[in-house]
Amino acid sequence: MPDGGNAEIYDPRKILQDPAFKILKPGEKPSSEANIAAFYNPQHEIHIVEKPRLKPGPGQVLVHVRATGICGSDVHFWQHGRIGDSMIVTDECGSGHESAGEVIEVGPGVSQWKVGDRVAIEAGVPCSKPSCDYCRVGRYNACPDVVFFSTPPYHGTLTRFHLHPADWLHKLPDSVSFEEGSLCEPLAVALAGIERSGLRLGDSVVICGAGPIGLVSLLSARAAGAEPIVITDLFQSRLDFAKKLVPGVRTVLIPRGATPKDSAALIKEAAEGSVKLAIECTGVESSVHTAVHSAQFGGKVFIIGVGKNEQLFPFMHLSANEIDVSFQYRYANQYPKAIRLVAGGLINLKPLVTHRFTLEDAVAAFHVAADPTQGAIKVQIQD
Structure with a gap:
């Protein structure tokens, strides 16, 4: 687990065992304030769940996720339950890792963020310990103790409220939309x-x-x-x-x-x-x-x-x-560059989003993303 403050919060079992966690039935409407998310499981089901809205601990920030893209890996985990021998869906698991949103609460000791800040979420959080050779030399994508949100067993960022380490958020300039901010994740790749x-x-x-x-x-x-x-x-x-x-x-x-x-x-x-x-x-x-x-x-x-x-x-x-x-395995040290390129107009990501869905309609969004005949390039879920 990362040293992001209250590291045990990232334990996926605690979310699944929380009394507030429940799988919504088809057609069941959540409240507008509920912390809903899109989850898949070993039975290859994709569904909407309600989960607890957590309080940020030391070094953490609570983000209202405003835009999340569906990645091919999300579809693959849903339909096939695994990628390789090390990333296997063994329980209910939250999807999504291409996200941007708005800071709505900061934890103790967080000084670089304030409520209302617009941020891109870097989904891979390494241990950042001096004893980790890969983190120490800046190749943190190889950290053996990385928590990569949406890679089983860790729940992803396709949710209304996401708790994240303050050090792994990136400020979005006013000229960069939430939509573009979420696209900075595939751009980083x-x-x-x-x-x-x-x-x-x-x-x-x-x-x-x-x-x-x-x-x-x-x-x-x-x-x-x-x-x-x-x-x-x-x-x-x-x-x-x-x-x-x-x-x-x-x-x-x-x-x-x-x-x-x-x-x-x-x-x-x-x-x-x-x-x-x-x-x-x-x-x-x-x-x-x-x-x-x-x-x-x-x-x-x-x-x-x-x-x-x-x-x-x-x-x-x-x-x-x-x-x-x-x-290549994921990425490291790319988010600041991605945001600069988008803000400076050297890379225009806007045309890539071809389909938009609300968070409540995330299941329908996954079906469109998985169907080549729908002509989707990037399907985004916005809240």
Whole structure:
């Protein structure tokens, strides 16, 4: 547990055992002041619950969450109950980690925040102890004792009132809306990838996958000066969206059933040659292979996407072409940069939100987010 003051409050069992916790029946209306949230469970059910509204302890802040985006991981935990071998839904678990809101109460010792402050919520809270090597050197995303809200067993931020350590909130300028503030979480993922990939001005790039992370990676790569940029997807509608989002981007519709080498040939044609950097945002094995075959000699494949536990790689092609492969786990030290880029107008996140729901309608929002035929890019829940 983190040293965020009253660390035991983050124990998920205490929420579930509190007398105020209850699962609402379909059609049951909560009061406008109830602390409601969207939870999933091992039976792959998604439902609205009422839970206690907690008082902030030392070093903590109570936030009225005003906007939360639904991430692909939220949908995956609901429908599949796990991501890998370490993140498994074993009980009722609150969803959501892309959030922004308003400070409504501060705990003892908190001086940097006051009631009414508008904040983005960084959902991963590491231990921050001097004895933790990863926290000490600033790579806190690797902290073994991190509490990442919405990753089982910790309950997420898709709730009306969320208790959070004061040190892990970020002030939103007046020019940045709650909606944009919540989108700073997926932007932080993309920015971490751009930073670690070593992308430089004028580098040729392919982005595999035009989902939300692919699209914020597209925005980030353009802001970083990549040229040309190619983006791929299986759905033409997403590629059309990418063209409107970043004029000048080159698009490739991946034919279903095409081999990775055939898909890579289409990318090379669009890019007028092999690319220096392939950013893979799907985690799908065939897409990873496509990224590998599209990269030039000495190029790099940077994998942001989350895929199945074990995959095959084209080993000898990577070896014979000196292609580096790197991976990313969440992010660290990206929120301030994300907020600056949005506030300064270098990255425009506003078009990404295609569907909006109230907190009371969060279950319907999840069904839209999980259905590709609905055409959603980013589904947001607002309160």
